Amino acid sequence: MAVTPTAALVQTLNGIQFGFILFMIASGLTVILGILDVLNLAHGELFSLGAYTAIGVFGFIIGIIGPPGGGVVGTAVFVLAVLAAVLVTAAILLPVGTLFEAVFLRQIYDRDQVYQLVLTFALLLILLDVKKFIWGDSSIRTDAVYSAINTIPTSELVGLNYPTYNVFVILVGMVSVAGLFWFFERTKTGRIIRATAIDREMATAIGVSTDRVFTLVFALGAFLAGFAGAMAVPPTAATLEMGTNPLVLSFVVIVIGGLGSLRGAFVGALLVGVIRSWMITLYPPGEIAAPFAIMALILLVKPEGLFGTWGETA
Amino acid sequence: MKRTTTDHDSEGIGRRQLLSAVGGSAVAAALAGCSTLLSDGEAADQGGQSGGEISDEPIQAGLLTFTRGAPGVLGIQAQRGAELAVQRINEAGGIGGQREIELDVVNEGSNPLDSYNQFIEEGKEVTFGPISSGTHSQIAPEVEKNEVINVSTDGTVTTLYEETVPDPTYSFRFQNYDIMEVVTMAREAVERIGADNISTVAGVNPGYSFGEDEMRVFTQAIQKLTDAEVVYEGFPELGASDMANHITSINNEEPDVTFSSLWGGDVTTFVRQANANDMFENTTVFGTTLYSAAGDVPGDALAGTDIYSGSRNYYWGLPALGNWQPGRELFDAATQQEGVTVPTAHYMSGYGAVTAWATAVEKAIDLLGTYPSQEQIAQVLEGHGFFTPAGYHNIAEDHQGASNSFAGQMVYDDDLGAARLDDVNTYAATETAPPPGVTGSDWLDSWSA
Numbered sequence: 231m232a233v234t235p236t237a238a239l240v241q242t243l244n245g246i247q248f249g250f251i252l253f254m255i256a257s258g259l260t261v262i263l264g265i266l267d268v269l270n271l272a273h274g275e276l277f278s279l280g281a282y283t284a285i286g287v288f289g290f291i292i293g294i295i296g297p298p299g300g301g302v303v304g305t306a307v308f309v310l311a312v313l314a315a316v317l318v319t320a321a322i323l324l325p326v327g328t329l330f331e332a333v334f335l336r337q338i339y340d341r342d343q344v345y346q347l348v349l350t351f352a353l354l355l356i357l358l359d360v361k362k363f364i365w366g367d368s369s370i371r372t373d374a375v376y377s378a379i380n381t382i383p384t385s386e387l388v389g390l391n392y393p394t395y396n397v398f399v400i401l402v403g404m405v406s407v408a409g410l411f412w413f414f415e416r417t418k419t420g421r422i423i424r425a426t427a428i429d430r431e432m433a434t435a436i437g438v439s440t441d442r443v444f445t446l447v448f449a450l451g452a453f454l455a456g457f458a459g460a461m462a463v464p465p466t467a468a469t470l471e472m473g474t475n476p477l478v479l480s481f482v483v484i485v486i487g488g489l490g491s492l493r494g495a496f497v498g499a500l501l502v503g504v505i506r507s508w509m510i511t512l513y514p515p516g517e518i519a520a521p522f523a524i525m526a527l528i529l530l531v532k533p534e535g536l537f538g539t540w541g542e543t544a
Numbered sequence: 545m546k547r548t549t550t551d552h553d554s555e556g557i558g559r560r561q562l563l564s565a566v567g568g569s570a571v572a573a574a575l576a577g578c579s580t581l582l583s584d585g586e587a588a589d590q591g592g593q594s595g596g597e598i599s600d601e602p603i604q605a606g607l608l609t610f611t612r613g614a615p616g617v618l619g620i621q622a623q624r625g626a627e628l629a630v631q632r633i634n635e636a637g638g639i640g641g642q643r644e645i646e647l648d649v650v651n652e653g654s655n656p657l658d659s660y661n662q663f664i665e666e667g668k669e670v671t672f673g674p675i676s677s678g679t680h681s682q683i684a685p686e687v688e689k690n691e692v693i694n695v696s697t698d699g700t701v702t703t704l705y706e707e708t709v710p711d712p713t714y715s716f717r718f719q720n721y722d723i724m725e726v727v728t729m730a731r732e733a734v735e736r737i738g739a740d741n742i743s744t745v746a747g748v749n750p751g752y753s754f755g756e757d758e759m760r761v762f763t764q765a766i767q768k769l770t771d772a773e774v775v776y777e778g779f780p781e782l783g784a785s786d787m788a789n790h791i792t793s794i795n796n797e798e799p800d801v802t803f804s805s806l807w808g809g810d811v812t813t814f815v816r817q818a819n820a821n822d823m824f825e826n827t828t829v830f831g832t833t834l835y836s837a838a839g840d841v842p843g844d845a846l847a848g849t850d851i852y853s854g855s856r857n858y859y860w861g862l863p864a865l866g867n868w869q870p871g872r873e874l875f876d877a878a879t880q881q882e883g884v885t886v887p888t889a890h891y892m893s894g895y896g897a898v899t900a901w902a903t904a905v906e907k908a909i910d911l912l913g914t915y916p917s918q919e920q921i922a923q924v925l926e927g928h929g930f931f932t933p934a935g936y937h938n939i940a941e942d943h944q945g946a947s948n949s950f951a952g953q954m955v956y957d958d959d960l961g962a963a964r965l966d967d968v969n970t971y972a973a974t975e976t977a978p979p980p981g982v983t984g985s986d987w988l989d990s991w992s993a
Contacts, residue, residue: 237796244788251786367612368620368883369809373842380820391795393820396788465820466785466813469613475781510789511796514778517789518751 233511240392241511242504247396249503250403251462256480256487256495257410258454264490265427265447268335269343271350274477275357276323276452280459281468282365284319285372287460291315298378305382312375313402320457327452331445339444354473361470369467376464399461406457407496414492423447427490482521486528488535497536598640598915604648605630606663607894608673608683609697611651614783617808618836618890619675620883622697623649625894626672628877632870633902640909645902657682664690669918672897675890677701677722677754681708687715693921695901697893700725701757702984705942714918716925718897718937718945719889720857722757723984724976725832726805728854728949730765731971733801733830736852742770746799746827748790748814750806751779758805758832761984766801768991775799780810787814791821804831811837816845824850832856835954838963839885843956846963851954857947858892858934859968871933885962892934900939903930938973942980946973 233241259273291311298308330353338345376395385392414420426433426443434440458476459468483502487494502521509520516523528536607626610619630645638644648668650659656679663671664686671687671694674680680699685708687694693714700721701708709715720728733742745766749755759777766772775797778790791814794802802823806814811834818824827850834853865871874895878887904924908916916924929938937947952965978987 234796237792240792240795241789244786244792247788248786362612368616369614369840371812371842373844376816376820377844391822393788393817395820462785465817467614467809469783469809471613471783472785475783475785507789510778511793514776514790514793517779518781 236390237511239390241507243392243396243400245504245507246500247399247403247503248507249500250400250406251458252476252479252483252503253403253496253499254406254454254458254461255476256483256499257406257492258451258458259477259480260484260487260490260492260495261454262448262451263484264492265423266331266335266339266444267343268346268350270448270451271347271477272330272353272357273451273455273480274473274475275354275361276326276455276473277459277462277476278468278470278473279326279357279361280319280323280456281463281472282361282370282459283322283456284315284460284463285370285468287315287319287322288312288372288375288464291318292374297374298381308378309382309398312379312398316402316457316460319460320453323452323456324449327449328445330452331448335448336441336444357473358470365468367470369469371467372464379464393465395465402461410492419446479521482525484535485525486535488537491535491537494535494537598642598909600638600642602644602646603639603670604666604668605645605898606660606666606668606671606673607647607649607697608652608656608659608663608671608675608679609649609894610653610675611649614809615652615675616883617840618698618833618888619652621836621888621890622673622675622894624878624881624884625887625891625896626697626898627894628874628881629895629898629902633898639902639905640915643915645898652676652679657686660686664692668692670695670901672894672901673697674699675893677704677757678752680704680717681753684709684712684715688713690714691918693901693918693925695897695925697897698890701753702761703757705944706983712943714922716900716922716939716943716945718900718939719893720947720949720973720976721944722754722832723761723978723987724946724949724973725854725856726758726761727765727976727988728951728971729803729830729832729852730762730769731975732852732854732951732969733766733803733828734769735969736830737800737828739770742766742772742800744775744797744799745772745801745803746776746778746794746797747774747803748778748780748787748794748806749804750810751781751784755779755805759803761988762803764985764988766803768988772801780806782810784810785813787817788821791818791823794818794823795821795826798826800827802827802829804829805833806831807833807836809837809840812841812845815841815849815851819845819847819849824848828852833889835859835963835965836888836890838888841956841963843958846954846956849954852951853954853965855950855952855965855968856889856892857896857937857945857949858887858889858932859950859952859965860887861965862948862950862968862970863933863935868933868935874933886960886964892932896932896934896937896945899932900925900928900930900937900945904928940980944977944980946977948972949976 255277262270295311298305379395380393382394384394384397483498487498506520509516609622610616630647634644652674660683675698677699696717698719702722747759749759776793780787829851832854835855860875878884908920908924926941935948939945949971950968952968954963955966957964978984
């Protein structure tokens with residue numbers, strides 16, 4: 231099929247937008263894996279919990295400020311309110327992550343990894359039932375955010391037909407990437423976390439509390455999952471099963487990028503997002519297989535992934 | 545060209561008149577499911593034949609349906625429909641005037657075969673469901689092995705009685721199957737746009753057997769009715785959160801018609817994202833099950849869209865609610881049930897499956913004077929004709945139900961608080977289904993251009 235330059239650009243943007251959502255999910259997963267050495271099977275449910283929570287938070291905040299007012303100021307206030315709602319949602323996930331790490335995971339660090347898998351799978355099932363208990367069986371959605379943000383002209387200004395919400399996701403994703411790298415490269419806490427990841431014994435010897443670092447990292451992972459859930463839900467709906475596919479794709483992303491590598495997760499997420507997008511354009515039946523094919527190829531050529539594991543750089 | 549339109553205001557005949565007119569049991573009348581072979585009014589007054597050989601032990605029945613998640617948008621409708629039918633049967637005195645039904649509802653979920661087998665182990669006398677075509681293909685052979693009647697609510701895959709279970713005895717399907725709803729929409733596309741104006745077609749369908757089946761049949765049908773070329777086929781997975789790539793591909797091709805068999809929550813996701821990408825400026829969407837999201841899709845998402853949807857064998861305005869008892873009663877009762885904004889075709893899938901079985905059992909009791917065996921019920925179900933508020937239905941010798949099909953423009957109704965179909969067309973089963981014994985593919989092949 232002939233693809234026009236405009237369609238090619240839009241498909242690439244679709245892929246980048248999807249890639250940023252994937253990165254937001256996979257970054258939490260890979261940070262936890264890289265530092266705690268725990269493959270968190272409940273990560274998809276934390277993402278889903280973020281989506282469910284966001285619907286309530288969006289409703290509450292938009293209920294206070296109302297629909298977007300006219301003019302630049304009114305629009306800016308609405309967008310900032312949506313961003314605040316996303317951050318509040320992610321912050322709500324912080325104590326959830328803290329609780330999981332301190333109460334459950336900490337007890338089994340010394341045991342075989344199978345115990346971690348069983349435990350995090352149990353947490354997955356518990357979270358599933360918690361969601362069912364709180365929100366019921368049916369899917370729920372927020373209608374205000376997606377349609378309201380799409381009324382703001384962005385891509386139309388340059389002659390492109392592309393939803394403004396997707397532009398919003400890409401911009402927020404870029405800021406998130408920059409923020410995460412800044413945190414791990416430039417802040418003291420970030421450096422302590424990296425030091426703990428590189429050599430846990432040495433970090434302990436110089437006075438770093440690994441318990442505290444582990445709790446912080448797991449809470450950060452939950453924060454990122456919640457952030458991703460809040461960003462992903464406006465165009466779609468929160469459903470009980472929504473955590474499964476992102477978890478599987480996130481595994482693919484971190485295997486491609488290198489287990490525990492934040493840089494790898496970023497490159498892997500964009501790679502999966504864009505290639506999947508182009509696969510749908512050129513050969514739609516290959517949509518699901520494409521990410522796994524890339525993963526298999528990378529594993530054959532570079533078994534440790536594109537960027538190896540967590541190390542001197544994030 | 546206008547075919548048959550909705551008429552909500554006509555006066556209709558009442559329950560007593562209906563009973564008197566056609567003859568039937570209290571159960572049949574309660575369901576508006578009067579078998580053509582039912583007995584005279586005397587038996588009806590007794591609530592069916594209730595001889596001493598019929599015990600008063602409740603009938604244990606099982607319903608396999610989706611009770612949660614995105615598919616729950618359909619499954620809960622079917623559940624509520626089945627529950628209302630059971631309620632009406634029990635209020636009418638039960639089957640044969642003596643045996644009430646106890647309906648056990650289980651989520652179709654990820655292990656539907658296990659759930660079905662659990663029903664059998666528990667001694668269920670009849671099972672209803674499933675919703676999914678994949679599940680139906682799994683359980684239909686088991687139904688035959690277990691020799692316990694199953695009347696499926698949906699699971700409408702075309703190949704079920706052509707390949708999976710080609711000579712069924714205990715497996716029946718109430719709802720119109722894939723070929724019927726797809727041919728309905730192919731005819732609807734030609735009706736609305738005109739064959740000469742359809743030269744390109746695209747498809748966005750669920751990425752599993754149902755969606756693939758529907759696209760294949762639509763392609764075959766539309767290419768018989770027009771000279772259309774298929775320019776894009778996308779198959780997003782069930783519950784996909786992101787359909788932007790498929791939408792962009794459609795915008796790239798600008799097909800005259802986009803066919804979709806997306807259903808439930810996926811419809812809402814697709815419509816919202818398509819609207820945000822201005823897809824409706826480039827194509828007209830015709831879908832078989834888009835109306836299944838009637839209570840889910842928000843008004844702003846439907847604004848400015850160009851969507852025509854089928855509604856399988858039931859649209860709540862046809863026959864007119866006031867003309868066909870208990871049409872109005874059913875609509876009002878349904879909208880009071882949890883999870884039902886308006887009853888959709890899947891509501892009728894549940895209601896009709898129970899009705900098909902119940903009226904067949906009543907007919908068998910009437911003929912035999914005692915409670916029938918599974919085999920006897922199966923024999924009566926073959927060729928069984930009955931009514932529901934959706935109209936007249938027949939289950940043919942090939943075990944496939946055949947009814948009218950409905951299709952119309954999907955718009956949002958602020959008063960209803962849900963989507964409705966506007967300017968509804970009705971298609972007879974003879975226009976949409978192959979004759980019994982002829983495969984769908986052979987039937988479509990036989991159409992002259």
